[in-house]
Amino acid sequence: METRQQTPYIGITVAIGGQLMLPLENLVACPQCDTLHAQTDVPDGAKAHCMRCGAAMVETRSTAITNVLSLALTSFVLMIAAVSFPFLDLSIGGQTNGTSVLGAVMAFSDTFSLPLAFAVAGFIVFLPLLRLGAIIAAVLPLVTHRTPGRFHRHAFGLAETLRPWSMAEIFIVGVSVALVKVAGLATISFGPAFWAFTLLVILTFFQDTLICRYSVWRALDTSRA
Amino acid sequence: MAGAGHIAGLTTAREAGLIACHRCGQVHDQQATECRRCHATLHSRKPDSLQKVWAWWLAGVITFIPANIYPMLITNTLVENSESTIIGGVVELIHYGSYGIAFIVFVASIIIPLGKFFAIAYLAISVQRRSNLNQHQRNHLFHVVEFIGRWSMIDVFVVAILSALVQLDTVASINPGIAAVNFALSVVFTMLSAQSFDPRLIWDADRAAAND
Structure with missing residues (x-):
């Protein structure tokens, strides 16, 4: 048998014949x-x-849901900061050019690649924001001890569906690769949005490891209460 | 003849005549169409799973070809205008001596997409025929594919940042090439292909074999 013995199972024999x-x-x-x-x-x-x-x-941690809420709220604010402030500045021989996060999206605004501009905007800004908003909406009643409803369960379902499509962490790795490519030729300076975005990626990582989907679903389930 | 994952006393929801929610695990009787816990649409197995896997897979393979033939980046400087493909970009990085970054780009843009095509095709074929890998290994392979697929998007984001940043009209400018669109499409199609695959099929095939 290749099952893992070091941890308890929730399973026992549930059917005979x-x-x-x-x-x-x-x-x-x-x-x-x-x-x-x-x-x-x-x-x-x-x-x-x-x-x-x-x-x-199942992974249970009694403090997890409160932590998930605070991390999601922080990440939400950081994402707003990351799109509002200057992201990066580049200068070569006296000429400078800066970009924001949305500026990077607009790099694809030529006619042939316009759909890609929308897709990238979704992957790095709007889907992560929507997902954070959905997580906040879903866990809020659990933290404030109100009865969750259909809306909150739909919100958590949406957050789960969006998980593979929010790519903020991949964007930040892409940025690092791009910076290495131009580092020898130009001087780069980092804007506040760069640090906000980096912090956001770290917090999202912690949030995704903290969250126990099964426990959240059980907590959101009012049908048996 | 029992496979490695076949343990006496374990029953699947399907064998018990029940439908389990693929999202939250809640068990329902066969008449249910919507999960009463998370409101997801219920299917005992994802409908037409393998057909969808192959359709998205083919779309991903087809768009991967122009993504590698056409330029990803168009660079204009005072002295020269150049276009570089995905592989060209990697070679350039090696010339600059950035071996680590060249390795990351090569793995994310070439190795991962190709590996995913082979892995998904293997998984889809293995649930229809016998496989040399046991189901634990194939289950593991599926999770690796699902986890790692999105990371191929790195190169698209590199192009976005470079094109936004390097816009110094007299000295140098970088613009995205048509391959960026193809490459992004290929990554999205392959992600959809992996998502259409129902991992429960891996275990079903084993149970069918064990009952022979």
């Missing part, structure tokens, strides 16, 4: 391999894996 032993409400299926498990509470700080494929299913 095709006959379910537990009511539907107490079952959860692994999103990766469809294996049924019994839903049990996992001690704080522990991680539960799928018994068959080993996918992490």
